[in-house]
Amino acid sequence: MNNVEFHGFRIKLRRGRGYKNFRLSYRGLDDILLSAPKSSSIKECMKFLEDSKQWLVAHKSTQYTIHKDKIFLFGEWIKSELQVLDEWNRLWLYNDKKIVEFYRLKLQEYISISLPKFSKLLGLYPSDVVYGKSLNTLGSCYTVSKKIRFSLRLSLMPYYVIDSIIIHELTHLEFRGHDCNFWNFVAQHDINLVATKTYLKTNSGLNRYIAKKLFKN
Template identity: 25%
Template sequence: MTAPLGASDEEIEAVLKEKQDWIRKSREKVIARSQKTIEEPALSKEELQKLAQKVEVYADKWEPVLGVKAISFTLRRMKTRWGSCSISSKRIRINTKLAYYPDRCLEYVVVHELCHLLEAGHNKKFWGQVEKALPDYKETIKLLKE
């Protein structure tokens, strides 16, 4: 708490008493929020290399099947997405958090982003391409949401 320099101890205590319910509720919210947003530790150089190798394996597997070719794959720590694709530059970004998930999740994200090189949006044609490549993709999405 901050208080004006000239405030007496009695004035400070009075404000604290008056606001004690608000202070308690605010404190509980902060604690609850911090418990929900605990992040995984950053990946080591070796773990990043291993993840990059897996991405390369999946790209080599699926690019010829889908008939597309990405210019590059970049690993990035992302807060809200598992991957992203710049269609015009054919550059794909993969979330490093996928290192903590089963390999099928990484494979799904690679396929998903490669399918964007065929179809920009998430329309019926796009999901048809994903399903053709990975018939069980809906189960994998469930894993990613857990």
């Protein structure tokens, strides 16, 4: 993986056979990942960045505002009780386990209501639900044990995104891979599939940055 500078942006360039097209994604407050086909040259990568400059500027200007009088929960900045707000502000100095538990409980509360609803709708029931701190994987399904694992990063995303991830992981109880049967089943039950894909593509920067501060320190 190479690092390149582009008009004040720090770009991590990753080329591989698995990438058919150029793709940009935020990996942190300042880091941006450019995924590119293995055969692409540096010149081609830089041209793509130049063509995408407007996108880079627009996303950076709208995503990275950190509010110290609010907390980020379920995809929005909200006012919260003083104790939680105080712990939130302390995050920027050092890690605080109490606020991690706050987010864990909030996510568990929502999933405990939403998951049974979708399990009944799909006719698919996990054996257990656990929570982790993964930054890259929002959900995992263990097809042998029928256990589902959700990332605490979901607590930073809108409810409809969480529902989409629930449906996605429940579907893996029936279909192990991501073939057409899997996606056809998902599409039959997830009315927010397109909206979720759009959200994950356009809001990953701030979300990932806060998640790293919350759960990875």
